[in-house]
Amino acid sequence: MAKPRTTSPRTPSSTKAAKPEIMSGAAVILRALKDQGVEVVFGYPGGAVLPIYDEIFKQNAIRHILVRHEQAAVHAAEGYARSTGKVGCVLVTSGPGATNAVTGLTDALMDSIPIVCLTGQVATHLIGNDAFQEADTTGITRPCTKHNYLVKDPEKLAEVMHEAFYVARSGRPGPVVIDLPKDIQFADCPYTNAKDKEPKSYRPQVAGDDSAIEKAVELIAKAKRPIFYGGGGLINAGPKASKLFGEFVRKTGYPATLTLMGLGAYPASDRQFLGMLGMHGTYEANLAMHDCDVMVCIGARFDDRVTGALSGFSPNSKKIHVDIDPSSINKNVAVDVPIVGDAATVLEQMLAVWKAKSYKPDEKALAAWWRQIDGWRSRKCLAFTPSVKEIKPQQAIQRLFEKTRGMDCYITTEVGQHQMWAAQYFGFDEPNRWMTSGGLGTMGYGFPSAMGVQIAHPDALVIDISGEASFLMNMQEMSTMRQYGLPVKAFIINNQWMGMVRQWQELIHGKRYSESYSEALPDFVKLAEAFGGVGLRATRADELDDLIDEMIATPHPVLADICVTKEENCFPMIPSGRAHNEMILSPSDQEQQTVTDKGMALV
Amino acid sequence: MTTTDQPIARHTIAVLVANEPGVLARVIGLFSGRGYNIESLTVSEVDEVNARSRITIVTSGTPMVIEQIKAQLARLVPVYDVHDLTMEGPHVGREMALVKIRNTGDKRIESLRIADTFRARAIDSTLESFVFELTGDTGKIDAFIDLMVSLGEVEVSRTGVVAIARGEHVHMPLVRKAKAKRRAKKGADE
Numbered sequence: 112m113a114k115p116r117t118t119s120p121r122t123p124s125s126t127k128a129a130k131p132e133i134m135s136g137a138a139v140i141l142r143a144l145k146d147q148g149v150e151v152v153f154g155y156p157g158g159a160v161l162p163i164y165d166e167i168f169k170q171n172a173i174r175h176i177l178v179r180h181e182q183a184a185v186h187a188a189e190g191y192a193r194s195t196g197k198v199g200c201v202l203v204t205s206g207p208g209a210t211n212a213v214t215g216l217t218d219a220l221m222d223s224i225p226i227v228c229l230t231g232q233v234a235t236h237l238i239g240n241d242a243f244q245e246a247d248t249t250g251i252t253r254p255c256t257k258h259n260y261l262v263k264d265p266e267k268l269a270e271v272m273h274e275a276f277y278v279a280r281s282g283r284p285g286p287v288v289i290d291l292p293k294d295i296q297f298a299d300c301p302y303t304n305a306k307d308k309e310p311k312s313y314r315p316q317v318a319g320d321d322s323a324i325e326k327a328v329e330l331i332a333k334a335k336r337p338i339f340y341g342g343g344g345l346i347n348a349g350p351k352a353s354k355l356f357g358e359f360v361r362k363t364g365y366p367a368t369l370t371l372m373g374l375g376a377y378p379a380s381d382r383q384f385l386g387m388l389g390m391h392g393t394y395e396a397n398l399a400m401h402d403c404d405v406m407v408c409i410g411a412r413f414d415d416r417v418t419g420a421l422s423g424f425s426p427n428s429k430k431i432h433v434d435i436d437p438s439s440i441n442k443n444v445a446v447d448v449p450i451v452g453d454a455a456t457v458l459e460q461m462l463a464v465w466k467a468k469s470y471k472p473d474e475k476a477l478a479a480w481w482r483q484i485d486g487w488r489s490r491k492c493l494a495f496t497p498s499v500k501e502i503k504p505q506q507a508i509q510r511l512f513e514k515t516r517g518m519d520c521y522i523t524t525e526v527g528q529h530q531m532w533a534a535q536y537f538g539f540d541e542p543n544r545w546m547t548s549g550g551l552g553t554m555g556y557g558f559p560s561a562m563g564v565q566i567a568h569p570d571a572l573v574i575d576i577s578g579e580a581s582f583l584m585n586m587q588e589m590s591t592m593r594q595y596g597l598p599v600k601a602f603i604i605n606n607q608w609m610g611m612v613r614q615w616q617e618l619i620h621g622k623r624y625s626e627s628y629s630e631a632l633p634d635f636v637k638l639a640e641a642f643g644g645v646g647l648r649a650t651r652a653d654e655l656d657d658l659i660d661e662m663i664a665t666p667h668p669v670l671a672d673i674c675v676t677k678e679e680n681c682f683p684m685i686p687s688g689r690a691h692n693e694m695i696l697s698p699s700d701q702e703q704q705t706v707t708d709k710g711m712a713l714v
Numbered sequence: 715m716t717t718t719d720q721p722i723a724r725h726t727i728a729v730l731v732a733n734e735p736g737v738l739a740r741v742i743g744l745f746s747g748r749g750y751n752i753e754s755l756t757v758s759e760v761d762e763v764n765a766r767s768r769i770t771i772v773t774s775g776t777p778m779v780i781e782q783i784k785a786q787l788a789r790l791v792p793v794y795d796v797h798d799l800t801m802e803g804p805h806v807g808r809e810m811a812l813v814k815i816r817n818t819g820d821k822r823i824e825s826l827r828i829a830d831t832f833r834a835r836a837i838d839s840t841l842e843s844f845v846f847e848l849t850g851d852t853g854k855i856d857a858f859i860d861l862m863v864s865l866g867e868v869e870v871s872r873t874g875v876v877a878i879a880r881g882e883h884v885h886m887p888l889v890r891k892a893k894a895k896r897r898a899k900k901g902a903d904e
């Protein structure tokens with residue numbers, strides 16, 4: 112239904128009462144995506160989104176990537192978002208399309224990844240009637256999104272589309288769902304570009320409180336045993352935040368540690384970096400956290416994987432906590448100086464105060480602190496004995512790291528032992544290079560995520576460090592990669608066990624390995640070939656380097672089956688219910704450090 | 715630094731939200747999903763022009779939990795403002811109850827007498843029942859109901875607490891007057 116054009120096309124757009132253009136809802140959706148700068152949408156069609164797919168057919172500005180499962184669409188969008196800093200975009204149909212997306216949405220919520228997910232819905236008059244492929248999508252996704260919308264009024268469609276992007280990327284980023292009934296996609300809808308319009312109610316605080324920042328910087332300057340503890344907030348705040356974080360750390364000469372989510376925010380190759388902290392963090396990072404007198408937490412959330420037992424968490428320190436989300440502050444750990452704000456902005460403010468007051472660190476105390484840290488470091492908690500015959504999983508990842516050094520390389524992982532080994536043995540010197548499911552711990556995250564990364568960076572080397580069990584959870588995406596010629600490499604650390612489950616069963620369930628052995632695994636080489644990719648296998652340590660070289664050189668999707676020693680455990684480890692200073696470093700410690708009854712109940 | 719040894723206190727929290735579908739589900743889902751208590755919750759639109767509703771929640775928890783509840787509420791997208799009336803100073807909280815009592819004879823006379831002392835009004839009556847309307851703070855209503863229960867068969871409907879801060883400061887002002895006028899004028903211009 113074309114409306115007669117009332118304004119001449121040359122009418123300047125600045126005139127206030129510019130009549131909005133009228134177009135179909137589906138056209139409004141595509142137009143809003145384009146105006147938001149969306150380049151790619153990961154999706155899967157179905158009855159309730161056909162009008163949108165029809166609009167996609169008619170245009171070329173936005174690329175659609177046809178995934179093989181809606182969960183993978185969300186993970187791919189996450190990989191895209193995390194490696195670019197842009198909002199990832201997903202399009203799925205109603206009912207099963209939406210419910211399949213739920214795991215991905217929850218994953219994005221837990222890791223604060225900006226996603227806009229469009230879901231089809233049955234026509235408004237059918238909502239609530241148990242119609243075919245109907246699900247209460249806004250109801251189901253309410254607790255697993257940052258916000259969600261059900262558009263019932265054609266007038267509001269354009270506004271909701273733009274607001275969703277604002278909400279997804281502002282403050283602490285997160286996934287936003289827009290549920291789109293099919294009749295709205297056909298209806299005449301007005302379109303106005305409200306791209307920069309902020310909603311009235313959601314205005315996150317960006318700049319930190321000046322007096323709190325002064326107090327914090329004074330504490331930092333007077334510290335004798337300080338530590339910087341950075342997290343995913345540094346990555347989310349953009350590359351500038353990592354740069355400023357690095358500047359502050361170097362200016363002070365203090366040690367720094369990062370969470371799993373924060374890896375890359377500070378160069379892993381730098382001497383002041385103590386490695387990752389937490390359950391499988393380094394000995395030096397965890398002991399420095401335990402013994403510090405001033406802790407500077409920026410963009411991390413004192414997660415249970417990081418703190419260990421709260422009763423023994425860094426008992427003698429003053430804690431400064433910078434976070435954009437006020438609800439992260441004082442949630443698990445009471446802090447002395449809370450600062451609500453964006454990591455980059457607050458770091459800029461902190462550096463300005465440091466310079467203005469010409470603070471100098473206490474060199475003598477700092478030297479003593481570093482001597483203590485170097486003592487912990489000399490324990491070499493990540494050392495392992497490489498095997499000549501069999502491949503040790505640590506060795507596989509270490510070699511992969513060494514062989515890809517200096518390359519334009521992005522790493523994703525699945526969840527489990529291989530994920531922790533990747534975090535320990537693969538060093539990241541830049542942000543946005545490391546994509547892993549931290550909060551939710553989603554097996555099957557890495558492979559589709561790598562697909563999203565490869566779409567964003569077509570010429571880069573994108574590797575999913577995987578486990579054989581995790582890989583099977585979203586391996587169907589091999590087909591997508593083949594379709595779009597995406598040369599993603601899956602580096603499968605194959606120990607034939609759900610390794611982390613097996614490790615915990617060994618440690619706290621009397622070695623009763625209940626249902627954790629991967630029976631009847633596929634032949635990954637043949638599997639790769641069946642999908643039209645390339646399969647490689649290494650079973651001996653001396654085959655490893657050649658395999659990695661060949662994998663890197665192959666311009667197709669590769670499944671590399673790395674058959675590793677089967678019963679290797681991931682160390683160091685803080686057993687659940689224990690504090691940072693109660694780490695086990697090796698299998699021999701394991702016998703002495705039993706898990707408490709209370710710890711047994713923890714995940 | 716465990717928080718379990720901190721005292722648990724009752725707080726009355728006022729929340730100004732956009733009156734849109736699902737907003738109450740968001741608030742309730744937040745409380746159930748994170749394991750917070752709701753002792754009472756009332757909600758009604760207070761500004762139809764700007765579609766704002768005010769929710770009054772009575773909850774209890776340790777100081778750290780109460781801080782969490784407020785921060786979690788404040789970060790919901792349709793929430794405009796959160797005020798902890800208990801923390802911010804003196805406030806008045808009232809609820810209304812409709813209490814039906816079935817009895818006869820002396821007990822009927824006694825219930826009417828007690829209703830009078832509590833300034834409850836009888837708003838419906840049969841020969842063997844009354845419906846009393848009563849407003850007051852939670853304690854007063856509890857006391858009244860306790861007395862009624864000993865005098866007959868009782869049915870109760872309560873609103874839950876609505877509350878507002880004492881004093882001249884307007885924390886969450888209504889904006890509908892100005893907006894309403896402007897709208898009317900705009901309509902006339904066209």
